[in-house]
Amino acid sequence: MVMKSSMEEDEAGWGLGIPEKMKNNANWVDITQDFKGACKELNLGELLHDKLFGLFEAMSAIEMMDPKMDAGMIGNQVNRKVLNFEQAVKDGAIRVSDLSLPELIGIMDTCFCCLITWLEGHSLAQTVFTCLYVHNPDLIQDSAMKAFALGILKVCDIAREKVNKAAVFEEEDFQAMTYGFKMANNVTDLRVTGMLKDVEDDLQRRVKSTRIRQGEQRDPEVELEHQQCLALFSRIKFTRLLLTGLIAFTKKETSSVSEAQKLMSQAADLLPAIHSTLHHGVQSQNDTTKGDHPIMMGFEPLVNQRLLPPTFPRYAKIIKREEMVNYFSKLIDRIKTVCEVINTTNLHGILDFFCEFSEQSPCVLSRSLLQTTFLIDNKKVFGTHLMQDMMKDALRSFVSPPVLSPKCCLYNNPQAKDYIDSFVTHCSRPFCSLVQIHGHNRARQRDKLGHILEEFATLQDEAEKMDAALHSMLVKQEPQRQHLACLGTWILYHNLRIMIQYLLSGFELELYSMHEYYYIYWYLSEFLYAWLMSTLSRADSSQMAEERILEEQQKGRSSKKSKKKKKARPLSREITMSQAYQNMCAGMYKTMIALDMDGKVRKPKFELDSEQVRYEHRFAPFNSVVTPPPVHYIQFKEMSDLKKYSPALQSADLYMAASKHFQQARLILENLPSPDPEVNRILKVAKPNIVVMKLLAGGHKKETKALPEFDFSAHKYFPVVKII
Amino acid sequence: MLRALPDLTICQQMEMSSLSTSPARQKLENLLNKSMRIRMTDGRTLVGLFLCTDRDCNVILGSAQEFLKSTDSFSQGEPRVLGLAMIPGHHVVSIEVEAESLLTA
16 A cells, blocks of 8 residues: 555656656657657647646756756766776876875865865765765875875764754755765774874974975975975874864863864964965866866866756855965864853853854854854753753843842742742743854844744743742742742843844845835834833842842841942943944934935835835734734834924934934943943944934935935944935 | 627637647647657757647656766766756757557557
């Protein structure tokens, strides 16, 4: 029965199933002329097809002889024999022993280029495995080439494992397929690093023996050999350090992360030496008669062409050698940054770390390493802390809920303990997902942030119930204390951060049209940032209440303790930053309204949709959130109606108001102690906008029909407005 | 109502003509879902089920397999699975069907 049903499926689909009879060599009858003649009788645009086969199916066919879709065409147009490793060795096209130094250097550099091209999202078959040597390192006799080939395979294997495990990639980021190639699994990591080290030591001896001696007449040939040995030495050592560094990341101890950091630094130190010796390697030849793939000994770009899946082939352009060195140095910088994460112990700090790291749009490998460093296999943060404990600490430092204070009666109450423990356990998964979302590429993050709001809405509900239950328990024993909206405030804070990030990322990804800016900025300034600030000040006052109680209890014991000098509030900086952001958004909102009044915002002719449709689409993910409640379009229109002002507002009034908002943001930011780069970036937008708004308020270029320009180059979320 | 008629009749004509049993159409319809072997201008051969064609002889094959030209010794005989493939009419060199499928038609 099973057999039969699968047969039927094959016949129904026109996909990849291969009917049995095709495999046999049947008697073929030529019908070319008949067929072509019959086709001519069809009408223009008419399709002759089976009832079950329509235009829709036809669309998904790949078009033969179109280089963008037809992977087989590229391989077929090349007038040379495509040899695999064994054939190439047999034909003498490549050598497995007695490779010259320039050959080794050239092959290794090209391999590095392939490795990076793979890490940038191309398939292994079109990158690293175009190098024939890595197909079967066992056949290589040259010790340097063999160790290097194994090293590269190991690097690929570990990188692939890390990326797979972290699961923060999509098809546009990374191709994990290995096409059945062996990734040097028959040799241990230790053996490979040992082999590399041996080669390294040999080379070092050669470098030393060719070194210039005092008073010696320098033979240019010896000098060249010296340079080339040094070049090869740097490459082998670099491979070994890169590999050992990656291996360190696979270990579970936290100490291995700092070990990895050290190794990466050492690897980075070799890059200048690699860069300055690129010219020593044999260069690839660009032979235009052989397709546009550069030809390089040991490499056959088309060797795996037949392995490619029947999807549209992607042309893998291998990056240049100069760029390779540059890329490695940036990659190593990123990996070193990743290692810093273990110095952050607070969950909020870690979340900020992830956000900041992601803002540089890092590569998939560094993103994955950050994920796997954060949550090790044993589901513990950095391999040592329980996620639940991390969240309790975060709660304690954010709202100081009485239930987590050792001085509170709830702290040792078993039921209260159960409550809080089950709550943080429920929080654990959504928070881990939140961290994971920040590991995805920027475009995918937005989509995922929209979805995770649903989970946070559930947590919000639970937090509020928990607060109520804990409060009723608390007031019975300690009537002077309260447990209102503690856990709720914490979840709400994260909710708001996600919502804000969701909206702001739309600017970064250039999703909004100019005519949409005004409601996005309105939503941010009037609503989300307002909520965020009140949430933060609620958390702040909750902290203060808790501190007061602690102080009173201490006073009771030792009256000596005089009043402490006023400390900076832990949340004050975030509150101040939110004020600045709110003013920037408000300034942009008023700017957009005023520009619209002056007819300087191009609006689409709404035919099939309306502004309401777009508005609702933009804020659709917020519908799953209960607190803060979503603002529907009708409400938004009522709340932002300018008709309630009398006398009626003119565009000049609004430009003036916008200017004041930008001015306010500037004042707030300039008074911040120790400004970070973000502060400076916002200032770079606020300052010119203050001036532009004042000019516009004064009627500058009021008559011009040219539309204003929005320049997001200084800041991802706030543009400098330019009037032309 | 009447003004709309001309448009309708064109559609109907098209519909009718495609349904009509002109010998040419009949011939092509009989070939539908039969195994077909098409040689392309670059020497490759595709084997698959004939699913669709039009006036310019663009052909769509289902479950198609790609065979390289016979001079290629390396992967001779190893077909590559393509799935649904469209061969533009001007790249079609020859078309063959299995003899037995002609008999059953």
